Amino acid sequence: MLTLRAEPAAPPPADHGEGPVWDADRTELLWVDIAAGLLRRAAVDAAGELTETGSARVGDTVGVVAPATAGGWVAGAGGGFTHVAEDGTARVLLDLPAEGGGPDDGGTRMNDGACDRAGRFYAGTMAFDERPGAGALYRLDTDGTVTTVLDGLTVSNGLGWSPDERTVYLADSGPGLVHAHRYDPDSGAFTDGRVLLETGGPDGVADGLTVDDEGCLWTAMWGGGQVRRWSPEGELLAVVEVPVARTSSCAFAGPGRDLLVISTSRGEEPEPDAGRLFTVRPGVTGPPAQPYRGPLAGLRHVV
Template sequence: MQTLTATPVLDVEPAVHGEGPTWDAARRELLWVDIDAGQVRRATVSAAGVLAEVGVHRGGDTVGFVVPASGGGWLLGADGGFTHLSADGTATVLLTIDGEGPDAGTRMNDGAVDPVGRLFGGTMGLDERPGAGSLYRVDLDGSVHTALTDLTISNGIEWTADGRTVYLADSGVAQIRAYDYDVDSGAFGDSRVFLDLSDDDGPPDGLTMDDEDHVWVALWGAGQVRRYSPAGELVAVVRVGAANTSSCAFAGPSLDHLVISTSTQGLTDVPPDAGRLFVVRPGVTGRPAGVYRGPVDALRRA
């Protein structure tokens, strides 16, 4: 098994609750969010893996994820729904989902785009209560559908290269499930437990996939990111000098650097590197973020 150590990015200020690193290939920028600060942050990544922050934008009271949009700017999972963030930093709420948001005791959490450009965004209870989370799908016509219910903390989501399988982490039950996926309709089918980490060092949080269809997943509270084969075999561990490893993504011109986000959430004595980004070159390459290809001016509940 391969063991690697990630390096903290000292030239970028730490986040309060860093999450969701995402590589915007069109802009050649790394995106990530500070959930508790309601911020979207942007940085360049050099071929050598050096990060330089180029922008910070307010996206809401909380921002769970950010993805590139073909119509310009980015789409966010913010507060209790979806928000468009323009290139000049203007945030426009597109839809607040009935039964979600602070008044309902929930917020948007992680999200990603499928192979044809649909957006999926999940929710969680602010008190992390079981069954409070759901997963929503935004179709290419801007209609918003409920994809899954009865989740606890809907978290990392990503598709295999052929689009026929989608992995979804539920941190509340410490599992990653593999679902059959219909690319034509965006429907989730039969599922199986891909990983059960309930007796491990920490629950699965954000995840990504590499060009060999291996899953890279951050383990919350464990200070590590792990690589698993399609068969669920542990093949690599990345050690991170911050306990609350929250997510990861491949970034840089060649997509050969793994960028890892961390958080200070729940820490009473905050170590110096908590909340920082970390970088490691794992010897494999990944994929850029999927691009949302629906409207950026209006969404509607189906």
């Protein structure tokens, strides 16, 4: 089994860093600071060096962000979907009826997600108190409709597709499971779900994830200080050691899409580099972020 070690990158730490993605059209890295409600951006050069280039306030919290073909970025923020314009102006597109509120009133917030190749934007939710079954996964389609894809989740987290887009992987970090569903790229439907991975204990629970160009999964292990590479059958292939316990997500970035960027979060224990991004070159490449290809007005929840 391959063992690698990630090194800290230059951008200042976040409070709760999450969701790095590579915007190939703009040639920049995007990630979020959930607790601060910030979208952050960085350039990545051929040597793998990261230089932060800007940030924008999206809302009280923000869990996921993706580029939008109509301009700017679309985000899962607060209890719904928000558009962030090129000048950094944030505008709420839709508040979901079953989501929202705050940590003191049993509220929920948007968490991780991603877009498929057709440009549908999937984003999940979780309760602030992480109570079981309070999370869901939503699909923002290219016609502006929002559909509930899955409910009864606890912490709807990392999302990624196999290279042929016939399988979609979803982490539910509450019970520490990674599910594999059959995926229909024409309709965006999830069917025939099964548990691929059961995680937990000192190695951490599966959090954010990405799928490389060879079809293997990379899962950030929250609480375990590592990222793990798995075969599509669930065999452990590689471990990337990270000197921060709360590793939250990962993505391939840079001009060659061969730099694995890992986000982390601050925890209760003092760790000098907690909240920073980390990088490593694992010897494989991964896909860039797909953009949201739908409208930025008139969104409606239909199911």
